[in-house]
Amino acid sequence: MDSDKYPGTTSRRRFVKGVLGASVLAGVGTAGGAAVTTATNPAGLGGGNIEFLGIELVEGPAPRGMPLIPVEIGDDGTISGLWPEAEQRDVGGRSVAVAQTDVGGTTYSTEWFQYCGIQDIPAIDPEADQDNTFRYDESSPYDWQSEDVTAGDPMNVADFEDYNSWGNGIGQAGLGKPATGTWRSDGVDSEETLPVQVLRIADSEADRMRQDPTMAAWLDAAAPENVLAWLSKCTHFCCVPGFKSTPQSTQFNAENDVYCPCHQSVYDPFSLVSESFVALPRPEGE
Numbered sequence: 500m501d502s503d504k505y506p507g508t509t510s511r512r513r514f515v516k517g518v519l520g521a522s523v524l525a526g527v528g529t530a531g532g533a534a535v536t537t538a539t540n541p542a543g544l545g546g547g548n549i550e551f552l553g554i555e556l557v558e559g560p561a562p563r564g565m566p567l568i569p570v571e572i573g574d575d576g577t578i579s580g581l582w583p584e585a586e587q588r589d590v591g592g593r594s595v596a597v598a599q600t601d602v603g604g605t606t607y608s609t610e611w612f613q614y615c616g617i618q619d620i621p622a623i624d625p626e627a628d629q630d631n632t633f634r635y636d637e638s639s640p641y642d643w644q645s646e647d648v649t650a651g652d653p654m655n656v657a658d659f660e661d662y663n664s665w666g667n668g669i670g671q672a673g674l675g676k677p678a679t680g681t682w683r684s685d686g687v688d689s690e691e692t693l694p695v696q697v698l699r700i701a702d703s704e705a706d707r708m709r710q711d712p713t714m715a716a717w718l719d720a721a722a723p724e725n726v727l728a729w730l731s732k733c734t735h736f737c738c739v740p741g742f743k744s745t746p747q748s749t750q751f752n753a754e755n756d757v758y759c760p761c762h763q764s765v766y767d768p769f770s771l772v773s774e775s776f777v778a779l780p781r782p783e784g785e
């Protein structure tokens with residue numbers, strides 16, 4: 500008898516735990532939904548429902564596009580991402596640092612990037628004093644990057660001169676020239692970098708995109724010399740996708756798009772769309 504009681508108690512406890520665990524997970528899964536905001540806001544800063552402009556998700560399990568980064572080009576050709584001046588705002592009775600500004604009629608906020616753990620890294624703090632230059636990364640899938648430039652160097656628009664004809668044997672040449680890099684990540688642990696993809700769009704594609712008023716406004720305000728940039732973090736499970744970065748993309752009709760090798764999500768960098776999601780809050784004390 501006694502020996503029967505223990506297994507019974509144990510399994511009941513397990514069952515209760517399992518139910519609790521499942522309901523918590525269900526809340527997170529509904530998501531991005533209100534459950535996340537309610538559960539996390541008291542313990543963090545910022546976050547919540549936010550509209551963003553991104554490259555469009557066209558295929559696969561990812562929930563939405565990847566957020567764009569407004570580009571600036573310096574007098575010497577250096578390419579940087581815009582990080583708005585931070586200011587303190589009263590959010591729900593608390594003073595929270597917010598970095599946002601109008602870009603071509605869109606309210607651009609650094610909260611666009613608060614997902615996939617990015618919200619936890621120090622460089623995402625609106626007030627963090629980081630270098631905004633895009634720098635070439637170490638493990639680029641593009642031969643031109645390993646041959647012509649050095650990892651860690653600032654990206655320069657002069658490196659993209661052949662943007663109207665560039666190709667690498669994957670899909671169609673002449674759509675634009677890509678690069679991979681990091682942003683606001685100088686001197687930080689490689690686990691804590693902001694991965695970016697830059698694509699200097701071919702004139703023919705940019706002309707086509709400009710037929711759409713939203714895209715024209717973004718290209719004019721935030722893609723000087725056709726240099727478009729976005730955070731390279733798949734909105735599904737946070738892998739780093741790429742434009743013409745693997746021949747495997749051909750099997751999924753994604754050879755002229757941005758392809759995520761983890762679960763075959765496909766994004767169209769020549770289509771920019773407005774969407775919303777629940778940005779995750781930054782940790783306290785950052």
Ligand code: FES
Pocket residue numbers: 559560561733734735736737738759760761762763764
């Ligand atoms: S498709 Fe799953 S991580 Fe990109």
